[in-house]
Amino acid sequence: MSLLEVEDVETYYGESHILEGVSLEVEEGEVVALVGRNGVGKTTTLRSVLQLTPPREGSVRYRDEELVGMRTHEVADRGVGWIPEDRRIFSQLTVEENVRVAVPDGVDTDEAVAFAFETFPELDSHRGRDAGTLSGGQQQMLAIARGLVGENDLLLVDEPSEGLAPQIVADVATALAEASTETTLLLVEQNLPLALDLADRFYILDNGRVVDDGDADEVSADDERLRRYLSA
Amino acid sequence: MIPADPALGVDLALPAVRAVPDLALPTLKAVPVQSGTSFFDGLGQFLQPETLVSVFVEGLAKSAIYVMIAAGLSLIFGLMGVLNFAHGTLTMIGAYLAGIVMVVLVGGATGQWGRILAFFGALVVVFVLVGGFGSLVEVGLIRRLYDRPPIAQILLTFGVALVLEEAARIVVLFYGLQPTSEWQEALGTKPAVLATRHSLGPLSIRGLALFEILLGVLTVVGIWAFLTRTRYGLFIRAGSEDAEMAQALGIDVRRVFTVVFALGAGIAGVAGAVLMWDQIWGANVPLAAETLLPAFVVVIIGGLGTFRGTVVGALIVGMVDAVTTWWFINVVTWTWLPDVAVFLILVGMLILRPQGLYGVEEVGGH
Numbered sequence: 001m002s003l004l005e006v007e008d009v010e011t012y013y014g015e016s017h018i019l020e021g022v023s024l025e026v027e028e029g030e031v032v033a034l035v036g037r038n039g040v041g042k043t044t045t046l047r048s049v050l051q052l053t054p055p056r057e058g059s060v061r062y063r064d065e066e067l068v069g070m071r072t073h074e075v076a077d078r079g080v081g082w083i084p085e086d087r088r089i090f091s092q093l094t095v096e097e098n099v100r101v102a103v104p105d106g107v108d109t110d111e112a113v114a115f116a117f118e119t120f121p122e123l124d125s126h127r128g129r130d131a132g133t134l135s136g137g138q139q140q141m142l143a144i145a146r147g148l149v150g151e152n153d154l155l156l157v158d159e160p161s162e163g164l165a166p167q168i169v170a171d172v173a174t175a176l177a178e179a180s181t182e183t184t185l186l187l188v189e190q191n192l193p194l195a196l197d198l199a200d201r202f203y204i205l206d207n208g209r210v211v212d213d214g215d216a217d218e219v220s221a222d223d224e225r226l227r228r229y230l231s232a
Numbered sequence: 233m234i235p236a237d238p239a240l241g242v243d244l245a246l247p248a249v250r251a252v253p254d255l256a257l258p259t260l261k262a263v264p265v266q267s268g269t270s271f272f273d274g275l276g277q278f279l280q281p282e283t284l285v286s287v288f289v290e291g292l293a294k295s296a297i298y299v300m301i302a303a304g305l306s307l308i309f310g311l312m313g314v315l316n317f318a319h320g321t322l323t324m325i326g327a328y329l330a331g332i333v334m335v336v337l338v339g340g341a342t343g344q345w346g347r348i349l350a351f352f353g354a355l356v357v358v359f360v361l362v363g364g365f366g367s368l369v370e371v372g373l374i375r376r377l378y379d380r381p382p383i384a385q386i387l388l389t390f391g392v393a394l395v396l397e398e399a400a401r402i403v404v405l406f407y408g409l410q411p412t413s414e415w416q417e418a419l420g421t422k423p424a425v426l427a428t429r430h431s432l433g434p435l436s437i438r439g440l441a442l443f444e445i446l447l448g449v450l451t452v453v454g455i456w457a458f459l460t461r462t463r464y465g466l467f468i469r470a471g472s473e474d475a476e477m478a479q480a481l482g483i484d485v486r487r488v489f490t491v492v493f494a495l496g497a498g499i500a501g502v503a504g505a506v507l508m509w510d511q512i513w514g515a516n517v518p519l520a521a522e523t524l525l526p527a528f529v530v531v532i533i534g535g536l537g538t539f540r541g542t543v544v545g546a547l548i549v550g551m552v553d554a555v556t557t558w559w560f561i562n563v564v565t566w567t568w569l570p571d572v573a574v575f576l577i578l579v580g581m582l583i584l585r586p587q588g589l590y591g592v593e594e595v596g597g598h
Contacts, residue, residue, distance in 0.1 A: 050480055076482035088477045090470050101470045102481045
C-alpha cells in the first residue's frame, strides 16, 4: 500500500478540463518530483489531492483512505501538508503566529515553535515582526517551517524555488533535504537540477496527463527524455 | 447622537422629542435650545477646564456606545467580507431581550447592586441568544452566498432586517407597547446610582456615562484579547486573510466564519442591552435604523476591515459628537450641528481616504 495513490483523476476549473486521468503513487519516505511545463496541471494535481479543487472523477487515497469528498481541513488533519506556490504566509500575522497557527491540536505548541526556529535560525530574530515584511527567501523558509510543524506525513511542495535568488534557492534546497528526512515529499518544481537532486523518483506531466516516470538517478536535467516535455 | 444632558446645559427632565423621521437622520433627537450666547462668550465657557473635562467624559461615553454598536459590524465585515445590514436589527432585538430579562428579574424592592447584577445576567442571556441566532442566520442563509457578488449578501441581510423589524413591531404591539417609543418599564429598571450624577471634585458626571465607558472598554479589551491572545482568535485572523491556506493547515474555516458571525451578532445584541438603559436611545423598534447608520459611519471612518480603526473611528465620532452637541446646546441654535459635523468627517474621509484611517484595500478571504 502506497502512502498516496492518485488514480485516473479528472479535474476541471469551470468547464476547462485540466487533469485528464492523472495517476501517480508516492511511497512513504520518498521524495517524488512532479515536473512539466507551465500550465500542464502540476499545481492542480496538488490541489486535487488537498480537495481544494476536488476532482470530478477518479480517486485519491491516502493511507488507503479515500480523500475525494472530504473537506480540505479534514485532509490536512490526516497529515497532508501544503507549501504552496506563492508561499501564502499570513502577512498580517507575526512570524511566530504563522508558525503557531500551523501546529495541530494536541501537539505542544511551544515545543513545535522552538523546533521551527531551531531549524530556521534566520527567522528567530524576526519572530515578532509581521510576516508580510519578510524577504521572499525568508517567507519561503517560513512556509517550509509551517509545513514541518504541522506533523505531516506527506508534504505537497509547489515551486519552492520560484522567484528566489540562487543563494536562497540553495538554502531552500538544504531545508527541503532536511525536511525529507522527517517526512514524505511530493515536489512540483520547474528547476530541474534542483528537483532531480532532491527526488528519488519523478513523474512528467503534459497536457493534464502523466506521460513518463522513472527513478531520478536514471536521468539528468539535460536528458532528451525530459527536455522533450519540458522545453517551451 | 445628541443627548439631553444637564451637564451640557439642558434639564433631563424635559421630554426628549424626536426631531426627524426615523430613517432620515436616525440618531438625532431634539433637545431644548438655549440661545443668545455670543460665539466668544461660548468659546470662553467651552475652554473652562471643567467644561472641557465634562465634554471629554461625555465624548468617551458616546465613543463607548459607538464602539459597541460598530464592533460587531466591523468584525463581520473585516473578517468575512460580509456587510451585515441586519446589524442594527440585532441591536434592537438585544435591547428588547435585555429589557425583558430586567423587567422580569427586577422589582421595586430590588436594590442597586441587585439591578446591576441582573443587568450583567441580561448581557450574558442577550449575547448567547442573539449570537446563537446569528449563527443560525450564517449557517442557514449567508453561507450559501459566499461565492456570489457582495450585493447578494447585502440584499439578503437587508431582507432579514426588514423581516425581523416587522416581526418585532408585531410582537411589541401585541404586548401593548408602542414600538416607536422607548420602553419606559425597561428604562425604569436602571439603578439610582446610574440614573443620577456624581461629583468628582468640581465635576459632575452622569453615572450612566461612567458605566457606558466601563462597558465600552470591556468590549474593546475583550474582543482584542480574544483575537490576539487565544488560539481560536489566531484561527479567525488567519482564516480571514487566506481561507484556503487556513483550511490546508487543518482549520475548519466554515466553522470559524460561523463563530465570527455569532460573535458579531452577540456583540450587536450586547450593545442593544446597554442602550436599553440609556434614555437617549432606549428599547424601541426604530433603534435598528438609529444604530445602523452610526455603526457604518464609525466603520467607514476607521477603515473597513480593521478593529483598531473601529475603535479610533468611534473615538473620533464620539468626541466630535460631544463637542458639537455642547456648542449646539450652549451657543449655536442650529439643531443639525452635531450630525452635520459627523457626516462632514465621513464625507471628507470618503473623498480624501476612501479606505478609512486604517482600512485595507480588500477584506475577506473567501
